[in-house]
Amino acid sequence: xxxxxxxxxxxxxxxxxxxxxxxxxxxxxxxxxxxxxxxxxxxxxxxxxxxxxxxxxxxxxxxxxxxxxxxxxxxxxxxxxxxxxxxxxxxxxxxxxxxxxxxxxxxxxxxxxxxxxxxxxxxxxxxxxxxxxxxxxxxxxxxxxxxxxxxxxxxx
Amino acid sequence: xxxxxxxxxxxxxxxxxxxxxxxxxxxxxxxxxxxxxxxxxxxxxxxxxxxxxxxxxxxxxxxxxxxxxxxxxxxxxxxxxxxxxxxxxxxxxxxxxxxxxxxxxxxxxxxxxxxxxxxxxxxxxxxxxxxxxxxxxxxxxxxxxxxxxxxxxxxxxxxxxxxxxxxxxxxxxxxxxxxxxxxxxxxxxxxxxxxxxxxxxxxxxxxxxxxxxxxxxxxxxxxxxxxxxxxxxxxxxxxxxxxxxxxxxxxxxxxxxxxxxxxxxxxxxxxxxxxxxxxxxxxxxxxxxxxxxxxxxxxxxxxxxxxxxxxxxxxxxxxxxxxxxxxxxxxxxxxxxxxxxxxxxxxxxxxxxxxxxxxxxxxxxxxxxxxxxxxxxxxxxxxxxxxxxxxxxxxxxxxxxxxxxxxxxxxxxxxxxxxxxxxxxxxxxxxxxxxxxxxxxxxxxxxxxxxxxxxxxxxxxxxxxxxxxxxxxxxxxxxxxxxxxxxxxxxxxxxxxxxxxxxxxxxxxxxxxxxxxxxxxxxxxxxxxxxxxxxxxxxxxxxxxxxxxxxxxxxxxxxxxxxxxxxxxxxxxxxxxxxxxxxxxxxxxxxxxxxxxxxxxxxxxxxxxxxxxxxxxxxxxxxxxxxxxxxxxxxxxxxxxxxxxxxxxxxxxxxxxxxxxxxxxxxxxxxxxxxxxxxxxxxxxxxxxxxxxxxxxxxxxxxxxxxxxxxxxxxxxxxxxxxxxxxxxxxxxxxxxxxxxxxxxxxxxxxxxxxxxxxxxxxxxxxxxxxxxxxxxxxxxxxx
Numbered sequence: 001x002x003x004x005x006x007x008x009x010x011x012x013x014x015x016x017x018x019x020x021x022x023x024x025x026x027x028x029x030x031x032x033x034x035x036x037x038x039x040x041x042x043x044x045x046x047x048x049x050x051x052x053x054x055x056x057x058x059x060x061x062x063x064x065x066x067x068x069x070x071x072x073x074x075x076x077x078x079x080x081x082x083x084x085x086x087x088x089x090x091x092x093x094x095x096x097x098x099x100x101x102x103x104x105x106x107x108x109x110x111x112x113x114x115x116x117x118x119x120x121x122x123x124x125x126x127x128x129x130x131x132x133x134x135x136x137x138x139x140x141x142x143x144x145x146x147x148x149x150x151x152x153x154x155x156x
Numbered sequence: 157x158x159x160x161x162x163x164x165x166x167x168x169x170x171x172x173x174x175x176x177x178x179x180x181x182x183x184x185x186x187x188x189x190x191x192x193x194x195x196x197x198x199x200x201x202x203x204x205x206x207x208x209x210x211x212x213x214x215x216x217x218x219x220x221x222x223x224x225x226x227x228x229x230x231x232x233x234x235x236x237x238x239x240x241x242x243x244x245x246x247x248x249x250x251x252x253x254x255x256x257x258x259x260x261x262x263x264x265x266x267x268x269x270x271x272x273x274x275x276x277x278x279x280x281x282x283x284x285x286x287x288x289x290x291x292x293x294x295x296x297x298x299x300x301x302x303x304x305x306x307x308x309x310x311x312x313x314x315x316x317x318x319x320x321x322x323x324x325x326x327x328x329x330x331x332x333x334x335x336x337x338x339x340x341x342x343x344x345x346x347x348x349x350x351x352x353x354x355x356x357x358x359x360x361x362x363x364x365x366x367x368x369x370x371x372x373x374x375x376x377x378x379x380x381x382x383x384x385x386x387x388x389x390x391x392x393x394x395x396x397x398x399x400x401x402x403x404x405x406x407x408x409x410x411x412x413x414x415x416x417x418x419x420x421x422x423x424x425x426x427x428x429x430x431x432x433x434x435x436x437x438x439x440x441x442x443x444x445x446x447x448x449x450x451x452x453x454x455x456x457x458x459x460x461x462x463x464x465x466x467x468x469x470x471x472x473x474x475x476x477x478x479x480x481x482x483x484x485x486x487x488x489x490x491x492x493x494x495x496x497x498x499x500x501x502x503x504x505x506x507x508x509x510x511x512x513x514x515x516x517x518x519x520x521x522x523x524x525x526x527x528x529x530x531x532x533x534x535x536x537x538x539x540x541x542x543x544x545x546x547x548x549x550x551x552x553x554x555x556x557x558x559x560x561x562x563x564x565x566x567x568x569x570x571x572x573x574x575x576x577x578x579x580x581x582x583x584x585x586x587x588x589x590x591x592x593x594x595x596x597x598x599x600x601x602x603x604x605x606x607x608x609x610x611x612x613x614x615x616x617x618x619x620x621x622x623x624x625x626x627x628x629x630x631x632x633x634x635x636x637x638x639x640x641x642x643x644x645x646x647x648x649x650x651x652x653x654x655x656x657x658x659x660x661x662x663x664x665x666x667x668x669x670x671x672x673x674x675x676x677x678x679x680x681x682x683x684x685x686x687x688x689x690x691x692x693x694x695x696x697x698x699x700x701x702x703x704x705x706x707x708x709x710x711x712x713x714x715x716x717x718x719x720x721x722x723x724x725x726x727x728x729x730x731x732x733x734x735x736x737x738x739x740x741x742x743x744x745x746x747x748x749x750x751x752x753x754x755x756x757x758x759x760x761x762x763x764x765x766x767x768x769x770x771x772x773x774x775x776x777x778x779x780x781x782x783x784x785x786x787x788x789x790x791x792x793x794x795x796x797x798x799x800x801x802x803x804x805x806x807x808x809x810x811x812x813x814x815x816x817x818x819x820x821x822x823x824x825x826x827x828x829x830x831x832x833x834x835x836x837x838x839x840x841x842x843x844x845x846x847x848x849x850x851x852x853x854x855x856x857x858x859x860x861x862x863x864x865x866x867x868x869x870x871x872x873x874x875x876x877x878x879x880x881x882x883x884x885x886x887x888x889x890x891x892x893x894x895x896x897x898x899x900x901x902x903x904x905x906x907x908x909x910x911x912x913x914x915x916x917x918x919x920x921x922x923x924x925x926x927x928x929x930x931x932x933x934x935x936x937x938x939x940x
Contacts, residue, residue, distance in 0.1 A: 022424045030423060035371040036364025040494050040543070041575040045848035048494055048543075076364035089362040096354060096814060099822055100225030100544035101361035102368065102495045107856065130856035134848070136494045137225055137544045138825035140860045142818070 005065055009034075010078025020066035024058075025049045027065045028075060036076035037105050047106025047133035051075050057106075057113050076105045079112070088112050088150045095146035099137030106133040111147045119155055123148060200258040203288070204329040206281030207236070213309040213322040214246045219278050220260025221268040222252035222515070222539045223357070226879050227815035228268050230355045234811060235273060238349040239282030239341060240289075240321075241306040244356075252517045252539030262516040262617060264547065264694060266778055266877025273811055273875035275340065283338035285330065292324040343809045343871040352814035369513045369540035369551075370498045370572060377500065378407055379423045380561040380571035381430035383416040384581060385631070387842040388690065389440025392416065399434035409433065410564040413633040417557060419565050423572075442840050443689050450485045450589045450904075453610045458684035460644035463657045464664055464672065469680040472604035476595035480717055484592075484706035485904040486887075488612070488836035489585040490851055491695050495543030496578040497550030501558035502568035507534045510559055513542025513551040520552060522620040524559050527632065546826070548583045548617055548626075548693035556618075556628040576846045581627040583693025584836055587612045590706030600718040601728055602661065604678035609657060609706070611699060612688035613639070627691060639687045653776025655699035656884070657681045659707040660773045661729035673732030673773060690836075690843065696826070697880040700774065701887065705905060708770035708888030712895060721750040722769045722892065734780050734806050735773050738868055741804035742769075742782040745866045751896065760920075763790050765799075766897025770888035774881050779807040780868075781881035783824070785889035786861070789897045791916060794909030796894060797859070798828055803882050804866040808873035820865040820882045827886025828861075829854045832906050899923060 002017045009032060016031040023042075028034045028051070037060050040048035044059035051060045054071035080086035085093060088108055098104060107130065114121055114129035121129070126147055135143065199205050208216045217236045223229035229249060237244040250256050252263070260271065272278040286306065293311035294301040296319050304311050312318040343350065360366040385392070392414045400406055400418070405425035410417045416435055420426040444452045473479055500511040508528055514520045517537040525532040542551055550573055558571035594605040615625035615636040623629025624636045651664040651671040658664050662679040664672020672679075697704075715725040723743050730736050742748075751767070766789070771782035786800040801824050810816050833852035836845045845851035854860075865882075887905055894912065895901050900919035904911060 019424055026423045035367060038370055038495055039572055041848060043575060043847055046494050080363050082359035082363050082365055085359065085363050092362040093358045096358065096818060098361050099818060101366060102543035104361060105364060127857045133856045134494060134853055135856060136492055138822045140825055140856055141821055141863060
């Protein structure tokens with residue numbers, strides 16, 4: 001059953017007509033045309049569909065769009081643009097912290113939220129925060145370096 | 157007026173749909189260069205197939221080697237910029253599109269660099285183009301080509317007169333063949349190649365804008381979902397379409413022999429329909445028991461190949477005293493791409509266009525033509541990157557599935573596998589058993605070494621005409637590559653070591669010529685290919701990682717028997733100076749000391765640390781690497797934790813050192829995951845590793861070791877592959893480090909805590925009986 005749903009995504013007010021049980025991910029990809037959040041497993045096991053909802057990282061593949069309500073949704077595309085990347089994205093660019101790059105929504109958004117909550121988070125704490133995020137190309141070392149460099153600059 | 161989608165397909169490169177503020181906007185994201193499609197674009201002997209000069213003097217180049225995240229797009233752009241003397245910003249590279257790029261087969265096997273960065277293909281085209289432009293400029297400026305210099309697309313003579321590329325050849329084709337005598341720019345003069353240029357895809361990737369195949373959308377597109385059988389060999393009995401009759405948005409249930417899928421208007425509707433569709437199957441046969449699968453493999457009929465057979469090896473071993481033998485076992489592993497495989501197909505009565513993450517656009521086009529019954533000229537396959545594939549993941553299978561669904565409904569269909577469809581049905585990395593037998597001479601060198609391996613195989617890449625090599629084609633009724641047991645004939649011709657079945661210490665003598673690079677002349681290597689119960693296919697370092705794990709660990713066992721140092725023992729058996737070179741370079745960077753400590757046989761508790769060494773000449777001719785692993789082993793829990801890796805790599809002149817380091821690091825850490833946790837499991841009926849709870853990987857919370865990559869930059873050699881070098885030697889280096897730390901030898905991958913504890917218990921019992929503690933030599937190894 002289609003229903004009109006209002007969403008605030010990456011700073012813009014959007015209206016979609018979808019089945020309210022549709023996962024937020026499919027709405028972002030198919031209705032709003034966003035490329036950033038991606039289907040990886042559909043089971044909240046990998047992180048590639050991650051978005052920020054109301055300041056928390058959620059797995060949009062298992063969150064029904066009807067559960068979003070008034071909360072603002074921020075995707076990796078809302079963080080910055082290729083011309084004006086967010087400083088964390090800039091740090092990933094400088095470190096070359098990716099190979100295929102499919103996992104980056106999970107890695108970048110999870111790290112951002114962890115550092116927003118605790119700018120003094122240790123490497124250990126950041127790793128713990130990334131516990132449910134995977135990268136199958138194993139760019140782990142460069143990713144952690146990019147996150148730590150960003151954290152350092154943010155604190156300075 | 158907006159042109160129709162068909163017009164775009166006819167006239168443009170990749171067609172995708174981008175979304176503006178609420179409305180759909182068609183974008184041409186990939187122009188095909190100034191000449192459009194023409195027959196010469198398919199003929200690899202013609203320069204115009206590879207390269208064109210645009211009206212503004214910019215260069216458009218066409219390649220059949222595509223980028224999945226390994227960085228080859230950036231490196232090839234560097235190559236063209238270097239040879240044409242323009243900045244990289246003036247080069248546009250079109251990759252893997254059957255309407256525009258030459259057929260370079262498959263992007264695989266670490267062959268992109270050998271193929272395109274030496275004296276053929278793209279490199280030769282770029283050199284041919286530069287020389288042709290210089291020759292035209294010579295005529296225009298009235299001066300010998302040798303007196304001219306080129307920079308930023310402008311050719312200048314000594315007196316300062318100049319002409320731009322576009323003035324020489326504006327909007328015209330070269331109409332010349334590739335010139336086999338065209339000279340590459342010498343490595344010593346490189347300004348763009350050889351530099352750590354940041355990969356070009358970074359800004360789009362890091363900001364989520366990059367267009368993966370998963371993001372391709374075309375107007376009027378529907379969504380597909382599959383209903384795979386319960387297990388391998390199951391056959392379809394009946395599909396009850398009434399079970400889904402009430403589902404809104406459902407367009408069609410598609411059945412073709414044992415292939416079942418649904419098409420609906422949205423992804424959610426397709427998923428719902430696939431879940432509810434009542435399908436009755438005849439379940440397939442039982443599977444061999446996993447717990448003794450390696451014994452099973454050795455008992456099966458096999459197709460045998462002898463890589464090398466001196467005849468003397470087995471005779472010597474028959475009379476040798478103190479023969480050492482060991483069996484190594486490597487499990488099935490998965491590509492396990494993080495993004496499940498996806499393709500978008502637009503098939504009508506006469507034409508098909510498929511956006512695919514395949515590594516093989518031309519072979520895929522050929523197979524699609526067969527499956528769809530369309531003329532090959534009317535099928536176009538456009539590469540669009542998927543999640544990292546590491547070999548033959550589900551990309552080809554998804555392309556076939558999407559095309560069949562689209563043909564059935566006559567509309568474009570996007571298909572993405574569920575996680576289970578991806579993992580249960582992919583072409584797995586092959587299980588393999590290796591048995592070694594060897595003996596030492598009185599001087600402590602290896603007298604004879606005989607090894608044979610059993611490797612499981614079913615299906616493979618589909619190639620140009622074998623859809624049944626992957627699950628989709630098989631379900632549609634096509635057979636996989638036939639299997640026929642056969643005895644090995646004597647090796648002849650040149651030594652073939654493509655699978656690294658021949659350890660680098662073998663002389664590798666075939667037909668009187670010894671090309672193995674080692675000193676052991678009593679040598680035999682026999683491979684038994686066995687029919688696998690599951691589909692198999694190339695997974696990063698296929699067969700090479702399996703063989704090298706066994707070869708390099710057994711080399712360590714022989715070293716222990718000889719009471720020698722792992723580095724000096726290897727060097728004693730190597731003639732190839734480049735393999736010796738990487739061993740020494742790694743040893744120097746890691747400050748390797750000949751292992752002086754006694755094995756801590758009495759240590760029963762706590763954490764111990766060890767160093768392990770392994771090396772390879774990949775595929776026998778495609779790059780050298782040596783790796784030193786430092787690991788900690790917790791004797792109470794059996795947990796192995798690598799803390800440091802130092803790798804030295806020699807792959808000839810390096811195109812992009814940063815790209816090489818990225819591949820080296822990723823390869824080692826992926827190899828570590830495969831060494832410690834990755835193993836496909838199954839029960840009596842089916843694969844049970846169907847998601848990330850049942851197939852393990854190392855997440856980002858894993859405390860990763862440091863990785864140092866030493867690049868041995870051999871500028872005057874051939875350019876060789878590097879993407880599979882470091883991963884190939886990682887399992888062996890870790891296994892050897894566990895031995896160094898504990899005295900226990902692990903011969904089965906992955907090195908789970910249970911296997912480590914079992915090996916420790918077994919070793920303690922044995923070492924107590926034999927009081928087997930030896931002192932390692934104390935002298936420092938001379939390096940460089």
